[in-house]
Structures are given as structure tokens and as C-alpha cells.
Amino acid sequence: MSEPYIxxxxxxxxxxxxxxxxxxxxNLAFEVYRGEMLALVGESGAGKSTLLHLLGGxxxxxxxxxxxxNRSITDLTDTEQADFRNREIGFVWQIHYLLPEFTALExxxxxxxxxxxxxxxxxxxxxxxxxxxxxxxxxxxxxxxLSGGEQQRVVLARALVGKPSxxxxxxxxxxxxxxxxxxxxxxxSDLHRxxxxxxxxxxxxxxxxxxxxxxxxxxxxxxAPLLGAGLTPL
Numbered sequence: 096m097s098e099p100y101i102x103x104x105x106x107x108x109x110x111x112x113x114x115x116x117x118x119x120x121x122n123l124a125f126e127v128y129r130g131e132m133l134a135l136v137g138e139s140g141a142g143k144s145t146l147l148h149l150l151g152g153x154x155x156x157x158x159x160x161x162x163x164x165n166r167s168i169t170d171l172t173d174t175e176q177a178d179f180r181n182r183e184i185g186f187v188w189q190i191h192y193l194l195p196e197f198t199a200l201e202x203x204x205x206x207x208x209x210x211x212x213x214x215x216x217x218x219x220x221x222x223x224x225x226x227x228x229x230x231x232x233x234x235x236x237x238x239x240x241l242s243g244g245e246q247q248r249v250v251l252a253r254a255l256v257g258k259p260s261x262x263x264x265x266x267x268x269x270x271x272x273x274x275x276x277x278x279x280x281x282x283x284s285d286l287h288r289x290x291x292x293x294x295x296x297x298x299x300x301x302x303x304x305x306x307x308x309x310x311x312x313x314x315x316x317x318x319a320p321l322l323g324a325g326l327t328p329l
Contacts, residue, residue, distance in 0.1 A: 099126035100293050101150060101261070106159035108145055119145050120316045123159070132287050132294045134304035136321060137313035143297040144265050146313070150295060151184050151263045152176040163261075181210055185254030185292075187283075189266035191246045193238035193253075199225060199245075200234040203253045210257065224252035227289075228282060244275040251283065255290060262287065262294040268303065276300070 106123040109116050119142040127133050135143045148154040150161060152168050160169045168179060180186075193202045200221050207217035225231050228248040238246055247267065254262060267283060268276030280303050287294045296307065304310045310321040 097129045097131070100129035100164060101127035101295075102162040103150070104160045104162070106146075106149065106161065107157045108142065108149065108154075109157040118316060120313065120318070121158075123318050125311060125318055127293060127295060128308075129293050130291060131308040132284070132292075132296065134307040134310045135295065135297045135313060136299070136301065136304050136310060139299075141313040142316070143313055146318075147263050147265050147295065147297055151186060152180050181206060182257060183260050185257065185259040185262045187247075187250050187254050187262065187264040187267045189269040191238070191250045193246060193249060195238045198235050198237055199230060199241065199249045199252075202238065202249055203256050206253065206257045221252070221256055224256045225249070227255070227286070228252045242275075243271055244279060247271065247279050248282065251279075251286060255286060258290075260293060262292045264294065264296045266297055266299065268298070268300065276303075280306070 103123055103125050107121040108119040109121075110119065111117070123146070135146065137143050145154070149156050152161075152171070155169065160167050162168070163183065168176060171179060193199075194205070200218060203221035203224055204214070204217040207220060208214070222231060222234060225234050228251050230245060230248050230252065233241060233245060238249070241249065262283075264283065268279050271279060283294075283296075284306065286292070296304075298304050304321075311318050312321040
């Protein structure tokens with residue numbers, strides 16, 4: 096195994112529910128190794144998506160700390176976290192969140208434009224990423240003119256255009272039929288390797304999960320290796 100890159104220490108998330116506290120999970124501790132593809136599984140409501148939001152700096156834990164290398168992202172200001180997300184993390188969601196009034200190319204350009212890149216430079220890099228996902232010929236099409244699988248490939252291109260070190264994916268095949276979902280997972284796996292990413296995937300599909308290097312299961316507020324899932328060498 097390589098060295099740990101993402102570390103969660105004593106992680107808890109508690110929401111207020113009227114006068115009571117809703118404990119999603121408590122005292123989680125785990126590591127994600129550099130270069131691995133880690134799957135998170137568990138029943139609906141187990142806290143998988145909540146955990147992914149914390150790992151991506153989109154929310155803050157009630158207690159505990161998240162480290163990337165030796166850097167605590169939990170201690171960053173909101174502005175610092177936004178900059179960290181833009182530069183270090185690519186996100187893929189079950190719902191694509193593409194801007195319908197923009198083309199595929201323009202949607203992929205967005206993270207670079209937010210970063211302050213000139214439009215021509217951003218367009219060149221975005222077109223290269225669309226090429227990587229097999230959609231160069233669809234660059235000028237708007238989201239509504241693309242199939243579900245094509246939309247998700249645009250999302251993958253958008254996630255990777257900023258050259259992140261980490262990819263976080265929440266049910267990336269959840270809205271797709273089995274065949275298209277398999278094609279998207281194959282592409283995601285190929286991109287994970289070719290871009291030397293560290294990836295964390297939330298999925299209900301155990302067949303896909305077992306193709307990852309490790310599988311962690313969330314249950315009853317805790318997290319543990321999924322028995323029988325095995326470990327794929329990195």
C-alpha cells in the first residue's frame with residue numbers, strides 16, 4: 096500500500112432535529128491511500144453522502160478533523176476551502192447539475208473560469224478533457240441535447256479539467272441503466288488510473304464496489320471494511 100493521503104480522525108456529524116440531536120455517525124476514523132479507488136457502501140441514510148460532503152469540504156464535521164496529507168481542511172476558512180475544492184478535488188454527482196443554457200464545452204470550462212483563466216485557455220483544456228471522455232464531437236451541444244450517459248461523461252470531464260488530485264463521486268451511475276452505468280464506471284476507472292487520482296466512490300452497486308481497491312461499509316453510525324470484499328493491490 097502507498098501512504099495515506101486523506102485521513103479522518105474522530106469524525107462526527109450531528110444535526111439538530113427539533114429538541115433532539117440526530118447523530119448521523121460518530122467517532123469515525125479511516126484513511127484513504129494515495130492512488131487508491133475506495134468504495135463506500137451502506138443502506139440509504141447511513142451517512143455516505145454526508146461523509147462525502149465532509150471529505151470534499153462542502154460541509155464541516157460536528158467534531159473531528161479531516162486531513163489531506165498533513166493539512167487539515169477542517170481548519171480552513173470558507174474562502175480557503177472553496178479554493179482548495181476548486182484546485183484539489185473533482186466532484187461527480189448522481190444528478191449532473193449541468194447548466195442547461197450552456198454547451199458541454201462551456202460547462203466543462205466553468206471551474207477554470209472560476210479560477211480566473213482566460214477564456215481561450217480554458218476552452219482548450221476543456222476540449223481536451225471532452226476528448227478524453229469521447230465527447231469532442233458533442234462539445235457545442237447543450238445539456239438537454241445529450242443522453243444521460245453523455246451528460247455524465249461531461250460531468251467527468253468537468254471534474255477533471257482542473258487537474259485535481261482527488262475525485263469524489265456520489266452514485267455516479269445511479270441514474271443510468273445497467274449497461275450505460277457499466278460503461279461510465281469503466282470510463283471512471285480508466286480515468287482514475289490515467290490521471291493518477293485518489294478516488295472515493297459512494298455506490299449501492301456492490302458489483303462496481305468490488306472492482307475498487309477497498310470497500311468500506313457504513314452501518315449504525317460506524318464504518319468498517321466490507322467482509323469478503325477483498326483488497327486489490329495498488
